[in-house]
Amino acid sequence: NAGVTQTPKFRILKIGQSMTLQCTQDMNHNYMYWYRQDPGMGLKLIYYSVGAGITDKGEVPNGYNVSRSTTEDFPLRLELAAPSQTSVYFCASSRGQGVWTEAFFGQGTRLTVV
């Protein structure tokens, strides 16, 4: 059981370039999330999805886009990379939204924008 898988693990982008961070989960979870973590800080929610075809903004959505065409996949798109987007990105999933459910996180993608 792979859980939540993120690719790539590392990436360096030049300012203005675009890229897609991939996230897939094999637990048949309806709820998926994208977080970013800046050095020495906690995680901040970028976008979340409650099921295929449904997405919504989190705390820090500017500069990002998401889509959810299948239950398994939840890619995060950066259109015009900026240095402020240098961070570690974590994808997560959960079976439900209830406050008693646990979230499962991927290993993260470390992105540097130069």
Add this chain to the structure above:
Amino acid sequence: DAKTTQPNSMESNEEEPVHLPCNHSTISGTDYIHWYRQLPSQGPEYVIHGLTSNVNNRMASLAIAEDRKSSTLILHRATLRDAAVYYCILRDNEGGAGSYQLTFGKGTKLSVIP
């Protein structure tokens, strides 16, 4: 989600118990107390959660004060693998967009001394 306060760092000797405190004086009656930890270069992982009663699982125990304004995560026998940042998080059961996200603070960095 209501705010939590944790010490920035703690140390423990290997094979000794560790008590990680968390203050949440503004907790509401519907807030669940969750703990996650983040090992170096990994995504966060769920540890335990509770509402009012003390809770035990294979990883740890959660002791909740009678007035619920504080809680303590107990690792019964610290190992080197337990060295991580531990996050205490309150999750609101009232629903709405905020119930989807986990609000991570800076957490407590636990160092385990061999």
